[in-house]
Amino acid sequence: CGHCAGDVLLQNLAGLLQSHMRDSDVLARLGGDELGVLLLNCPPRQAMALADKLREAIKDYRFVWDRNSFEVGASIGLVTIDNTSKSTSELLSAADRACYAAKEQGRNRVHVHEETDLVLARRHGEVVWVARLNDALAHNRFQLFVQPIRRLDGSESRQAEILIRMRGEDGVLILPGAFLPAAERYDLMLALDRWVIDAVCQHLMTERERAPPPLQPTMLSINLSGVSFNDDQLHDFILDRFAQYGIAPTQICFEITETAAVASFNKAKAFMLRLQTIGVQFSLDDFGSGLSSFAYLKSLPVDFLKIDGLFVRDIATNEVNRAMVTAINHVGHVMGIRTVAESVETPEALAEVRAIGIDFAQGYALSALEPLATYRPGA
Structure with a gap:
């Protein structure tokens, strides 16, 4: 489809997601094909239900481009923000690790981040190694x-x-x-x-x-x-x-x-x-x-x-x-x-x-x- 189609797809998905979100929620593009949703004053159980609702909406969506129809999927990582949360960068990193875990477990699902989650810890370690490997290849x-x-x-x-x-x-x-x-x-x-x-x-x-x-x-x-x-x-x-x-x-x-x-x-x-x-x-x-x-x-x-x-x-x-x-x-x-x-x-x-x-x-x-x-x- 190319970059133009990708941009149109993201715009369409943004509209789709916002139609299922609360007025107080914030949607933003983090980069590439990654979107972030900030749920304000949202208990974990309610956040899980909303995340699954967004996942289902994306799953049911069909993207039409150049007379072709494409299915779309989403792997969602869910992170709780509370009084133990540290910096914004660490929260985004935790969300990123949760997304990797969702993909690893079969894609098109929601994974809730937990500090004791060994799967996430391993994925996080490997993601760090990816950056180091790319740097070693470059230098x-x-x-x-x-x-x-x-x-x-x-x-x-x-x-x-x-x-x-x-x-x-x-x-x-x-x-x-x-x-x-x-x-x-x-x-x-x-x-x-x-x-x-x-x-x-x-x-x-x-x-x-x-x-x-x-x-x-x-x-x-x-x-x-x-x-x-x-x-x-x-x-x-x-x-x-x-x-x-x-x-x-x-x-x-x-x-x-x-x-x-x-x-x-x-x-x-x-x-x-x-x-x-x-x-x-x-x-x-x-x-x-x-x-x-x-x-x-x-x-x-x-x-x-x-x-x-x-x-x-x-x-x-x-x-x-x-x-x-x-x-x-x-x-x-x-x-x-x-x-x-x-x-x-x-x-x-x-x-x-x-x-x-x-x-x-x-x-x-x-x-x-x-x-x-x-x-x-x-x-």
Whole structure:
């Protein structure tokens, strides 16, 4: 419909809402598609009834534009103003969190804010992270680290997994577990994935210019989020970066989780096949964590199978986990897929995965994380 239609819709909704409000109530546009209603001298129960009445009015409304009819919905957050209320900004923030909770619970509903509401607290924390993530992207405050992936037959390996960290406003590094949930929930993973791809390709170009290329080129593994499979432009973006930085596709391996691959199976498979034709490789990460692991493995064109660290971590003391790892390794080899043991943290675990015959391993028993900028393969 465009911006003009949006403005007309908001004007129509304003008139609709005012027709259902009391004379003492105040309606205002807060920004974008957000409207605020101030209910004066209105007890919570009456406010809830009025909010639900407004929601129903919007639900029944049909917006007609250019001979088309559109349904409209509203998610409403309700906040009580009393003698414990603080500043106006905090009240608006609470209302914003309540709106997010209403959307999260299925949209087109009213959610009453409560200080003890854990759902709201979590949403509020993620909303704060969204602002921090956008700021970090704008000011290039992400940093890449690597963890080498070692061959277990003793031969040289020039392969490593890329891991992302965010540098806070105070310069302190922040682990991905703190910011990735918000990035996934609020559609920032596409931007993060593209940032990482660009940074890795740029690094490989810099390394090529710094020193003569080795006989065995470096291969860096990039974790790719599940939502990226639905990005129709990502394939062209990757090819563009390869061309811009002069990167051989064989230097890149994308790691996808079993869960992400299953969620967008057909798109994931098509994406993988297109890039494999030019030499890009793929790892299936955290293998064994899903309920239908082997069934999907038969259909996915993967080059590496990364065995879930949940099974590897205590492999030296848990016979069931050892049997699982042995079975996964055997199936992978039968299918011509190279296997990688993740989370190899102790000498005992390293000895076990080597005895089983796994091809590669990574973990603190072999190598700690180091900044990508200082990483020297084979050193």
